[in-house]
Amino acid sequence: MSGNGEVAPGALAAPLEAxxxxxxxxxxxxxxxGGLDLFIYDVDGWLVDVSFVPPYLDTGAG
Incomplete structure (x- = not known):
């Protein structure tokens, strides 16, 4: 984030309904x-999606 309440350029955003x-x-x-591999599982432990965050978007926060 840019720190002033605006979404940083290139950031992904979605409405709360998503x-x-x-x-x-x-x-x-x-x-x-570099970057992150993201593995998304459902409550039963099944892999439902895989994604990748490139290094230039990986802020290391969190």
Whole structure:
């Protein structure tokens, strides 16, 4: 974030409604060469999605 309440350029944003629905669990794993691999599981432990955050978007916060 830019620190002044605005969304930083290149940041992904979604409305609150996008967060509603079945509970999901997120596993963040440092990727080879930088960035993060994101593994998203449902409550039963099934892998439902995989994503990647490139190094230039990985702030290391959190």
């Amino acid at each position: 967060l509603e629905g079945p509970r999901r669990y997120l596993l963040e794993v440092p990727a080879d060469g």
